[in-house]
Amino acid sequence: MLAGMTAFLRSPRYPRPPVLTGLTLAREERGAAIVERALVLPLLLALLMGMLVYGQYFLLAHSVQQAANDAPQALLTALEAQGEIGHARISVREAVEAANDALLEMLGVDVAAFRRVSFSALLAIGYRAGFADGLEELFRSGKPVRLASQIVTRDGDAIDVTLTIAEVRGPFASDGAVVLVTQRPA
Numbered sequence: 001m002l003a004g005m006t007a008f009l010r011s012p013r014y015p016r017p018p019v020l021t022g023l024t025l026a027r028e029e030r031g032a033a034i035v036e037r038a039l040v041l042p043l044l045l046a047l048l049m050g051m052l053v054y055g056q057y058f059l060l061a062h063s064v065q066q067a068a069n070d071a072p073q074a075l076l077t078a079l080e081a082q083g084e085i086g087h088a089r090i091s092v093r094e095a096v097e098a099a100n101d102a103l104l105e106m107l108g109v110d111v112a113a114f115r116r117v118s119f120s121a122l123l124a125i126g127y128r129a130g131f132a133d134g135l136e137e138l139f140r141s142g143k144p145v146r147l148a149s150q151i152v153t154r155d156g157d158a159i160d161v162t163l164t165i166a167e168v169r170g171p172f173a174s175d176g177a178v179v180l181v182t183q184r185p186a
Contacts, residue, residue, distance in 0.1 A: 086181040094118045103181055108154035124150035124158050138165050160184040
């Protein structure tokens with residue numbers, strides 16, 4: 001049976017289609033190629049230009065974001081170099097997360113004793129309520145708050161200070177605050 005099938009496929013009654021030469025291709029498909037080029041080429045060029053412009057936008061946005069991130073770090077470096085201004089980073093619940101050496105020296109404590117202490121516990125009793133109100137106002141309005149206060153050292157002495165509190169914003173909500181502590185002249 002297979003022999004009969006192959007004979008049928010090879011029979012001269014069913015000739016093969018003619019081989020197309022370059023001339024016949026050019027003549028028969030010339031119009032289709034021009035139409036394809038006219039439609040596809042502008043689309044590809046627009047896509048390429050869109051990718052280039054989008055890439056430039058992201059480069060610019062990244063540069064601006066990087067510059068904005070460098071500014072607070074430069075400010076903290078300047079505060080450290082100045083040496084007389086203490087600062088602490090506190091959480092939303094007033095827990096001290098970090099403090100600089102100037103503040104630790106002002107209080108007479110080391111880093112281990114200072115971490116996770118409520119910042120209002122460092123203030124004289126009469127100033128704690130004012131600090132809590134100022135912090136609440138800061139988180140409600142987003143505007144920095146400046147307060148006259150007294151901070152208590154490890155020896156029990158009260159130092160007159162000015163507290164400046166600024167909010168630290170995260171992508172979705174407040175991440176806490178930074179408290180600048182400067183001594184007031186007696």
